[in-house]
Amino acid sequence: DAGITQSPRHKVTETGTPVTLRCHQTENHRYMYWYRQDPGHGLRLIHYSYGVKDTDKGEVSDGYSVSRSKTEDFLLTLESATSSQTSVYFCAISDFHKGYTFGSGTRLTVV
């Protein structure tokens, strides 16, 4: 399986502060995704990327931005964190036969 790592694994931050989550893959996958997972909502797409500097919005993109300056790295930024952004964030890469391969997740708490 392609290596995909997320950092940090856990983070607590204060309302109004900027936060950046990192997703790193070790193989040359074109598509990368950021999802958030919340009880009662399941996995919801925030943003995705289809190549270096090529990104697009998902269904819950408000309050989030992304950047992809290298194939292997996809960054998710909360410009000014709010309590509603407390969630578990998953990065994924597209796999033709498996749909996605997921990272281990980042648990973000905004206090």
Add this chain to the structure above:
Amino acid sequence: EDQVTQSPEALRLQEGESSSLNCSYTVSGLRGLFWYRQDPGKGPEFLFTLYSAGEEKEKERLKATLTKKESFLHITAPKPEDSATYLCAVQELETSGSRLTFGEGTQLTVNP
């Protein structure tokens, strides 16, 4: 808009008590339907891919089936280690960016 609905939301079984999880979907053209298992604190892990109605896949105590409107994940003689949340997702033929749409999952608990 793609829709995926899983039922039940939660299921408790006794060890050895077989059952099925349901995933119903609405999509204009299906490229693939995927099943994942998710353990607490971890990312979803791939189980099966189904591409066309009538297709079946098996792995140990799990069997996934697909019709034109829904998929079932059958669990035969489950064990406590099968306890997890099971997610299904669909990928549309013409979707932008190879995106998947997920259901909310079924939380399965198997008691010894």
